[in-house]
Amino acid sequence: MTDSPAGRHISAEIDEQPAVFARLLAARAATSEVASVIARRRPRFALLAARGSSDHAALYAKYLIEVLLELPAGLVSPSTTTLYGARPDLGDVLLITVSQSGGSPDLVEVTERARAAGALTVAVTNTAESDLSGVAELGVDVQAGPEVAVAATKTYSATLLALYLLVDAVRGGSGEHAAALPDLAAETLADSVEPVAEAVRRWRFVDRVVTTGRGFSSATAAEAALKLAETSYLSARSYSGADLLHGPVAAVDEETAVLAVAGQGAGGTATSSVLDVVGSRGADVVAVGSAAHTLTASVHIGVPATAEEVAPVIEVLPVQRLALGLSVARGFDPDRPRGLNKVTKTR
Structure with missing residues (x-):
């Protein structure tokens, strides 16, 4: 009996994302109900609580709330x-509060x-019966279904889309900019x-990676660094493009691999x-995004053009494929990163 191929779970879950997006869009009415409560309450500001990949989704939500609302x-x-x-x-x-498992004690306590x-x-989670959902007043189910691989892929992108649909509905939007995402994800x-295969060939033996992006795409850059660190054990750091120029660029040289994420827009x-x-x-430099071909890079990984505020939902897909490859x-086996569990419990 032979071992299962390395990365088969994460590969399948990456490929599942167009169907996950379609499922989320079909359930938009439930998200809109939560949004209507938020709109009626007219909050004076918003706070976001999260850990790990969900923290990067929260960063994306921060941009959505500040720009759209x-x-x-x-x-x-x-x-x-907690401490x-x-x-x-x-x-x-x-x-x-953003948590795919809804099980981290610190996030439950904060909420x-x-x-x-x-x-x-409001709990935004892939586990509707979780402790987090039990303590929050309102809940949004990201509809990703069971995720077997330790590294989050479909739960991350589904969380991004769920957050967009929530914030867009708070402002009275119809989700029109998200309607084509299942097809665009498949494309x-x-x-x-x-x-992506070319980028894997170039970077197979790199030791240091810097990821960067601006605006909405800064969340994708942060998630890229995490994925590369947890699946390939690379020394990967993420900086916004602005912060990169405020000092860390001094450490960038010909031994550094740089992943730049750029969509069409500001x-x-x-x-x-x-x-x-x-x-x-x-x-x-490897450039990813709908504006990738406008950048100076060794490899350009384009994605279809969208409204800038929904671009992170699909621009993360080739990043996940790069981490897998x-x-x-x-x-290594990206399904089983050493020392990690699917649910991390912190306080």
């Missing part, structure tokens, strides 16, 4: 509640305490096979000048 938004430090016992006044505040302090609490997966335009500096230092090429 024009509300100030911030990322919570759970330890201020230090802080009890801020959260009256008229929206707290969105429970926030609700007691007056916040409107992205099909068209990215060859350029964020992608701002990334172009960053890549000019990075390229001049001899780094090997590199892990297998380097002799």
